[in-house]
Amino acid sequence: WQIMINGESYKPIVAEAARKAATEVYNRIMVTHLLMDEAKPNRVAGAVGFNVRTGDFYVFRAKAVIVCAGGASHIFKPRATGEGMGRTWYAPWSSASAYALPILVGAKMTQMENRITLTRFK
Numbered sequence: 001w002q003i004m005i006n007g008e009s010y011k012p013i014v015a016e017a018a019r020k021a022a023t024e025v026y027n028r029i030m031v032t033h034l035l036m037d038e039a040k041p042n043r044v045a046g047a048v049g050f051n052v053r054t055g056d057f058y059v060f061r062a063k064a065v066i067v068c069a070g071g072a073s074h075i076f077k078p079r080a081t082g083e084g085m086g087r088t089w090y091a092p093w094s095s096a097s098a099y100a101l102p103i104l105v106g107a108k109m110t111q112m113e114n115r116i117t118l119t120r121f122k
Helices: 007-021 082-086 097-104
Strands: 029-036 044-051 057-061
Touching (some): 029 057, 029 097
Antiparallel strands (some): 029 044
């Protein structure tokens, strides 16, 4: 809990823990849709996606699904001008897939009015 993790070493640490905990790890899979359970309404039973490098199609079945794909960045126009215009705090590839995947299967999105506003000082 109290371990200092620098940004450049964070991914290898998490990847190593995932390899040790899982029987199989899938890398570079873009999940496009969640699959609903036919037997139990309002329950997600898996997901479908494709490998972004090879184009292989995957179907995943699951007892539980956690969507942790990321929120949306670059929704609002930044106040910075000139050189600071292209700089961002969040990842530029965060395309709101964590919002889109559940919405597409009918999830009720609540508490969406909360938005983090980071304070910056010079």
